[in-house]
Amino acid sequence: MKKITSIVTLITALVAVSTTANAQATATAASGATIVTPISITKQIDLNFGNVAVTTISGTVIMTPGGVRSTTGGVTLPTTSGDVTAASFTVSGQADYTYNVTLPTADITLAGLTPANTMSLGSFISSPSTTAGVLTSGTQTLTVGGTLNVKAGQEADTYANAEDLTVTVNYN
Template sequence: MKKLFTCLCAMIALMYFNAGKASAQATASANASATIVTPISITKVTDMNFGNVAVSATAGSVILAPAGTRTTSGGVTLPAVNGTVTAAVFTVNGEGAYTYAITLPSTALTITNGAVSMTVTAFTSTPSATGTLAAGTQTLSVGATLNVAASQAAGLYTSATPFNVTVNYN
């Protein structure tokens, strides 16, 4: 009887400890979600064109601002007949009110007239470095510096490949 009582006490104690463990456990649930934003995109509207440039026996440069205005240095002048002068213009589209980073070319772009070349360097933009997609769109204008050699040969100079402007969400 004593053994039966000891066994019964052990079983009750075991049930008590297991019951305590079961009541200490709790469970909660959560849902998962994600929002896919509108992909950012960039589309060229207008190519860059430095317009008509007059040269001398001294090297110089033409700085085309993102606003489409030009200034010169060295032996370069701007004739009265401007020709077509335009900064490169792009439209950036994406999620409204998001900001984005702008990456401009970091290496020189070569333009040639078939036999002779010049370089385009020091790309700048408006907005500069970062833009904001108010209502999901923004115009991005890009200017640069045209480096003209002394007595540069006359002719129409163009790039064999376009330059790239990259935009990424911040």
């Protein structure tokens, strides 16, 4: 009887230990994060359409991101071109990361020295395009052009807008 009691006690103890050992398991994992260089954009050169002449017919001056002008309608480009530049920005951030560009979607009003004189600027385009920027070495030049809408008989004046050409960049 003692042997049976000892065997039953031993079996009960083994069952209790094996049940407890199989009922719970533990594992661990490491945690981490990488902080990347923040993306930034700095203006280098303003957008300037240079000298423009107009007739009694309205038209446009189209500036490419490469700084090349063309015209439509009654607008011509005088031989003395003046200061002609696409807007230029330096985008900086984490090397080899891609980013997208957001350009204004609404037209910008350029006012003359005589405030009643205005023109609109819109249809912005960039190089690289709005979805294809790559910070190969941590920086990239971004250029922006657009379309200047010139009214028929537009008043002779110097037209400008100091800050509405807002360009935003974000990592993809």
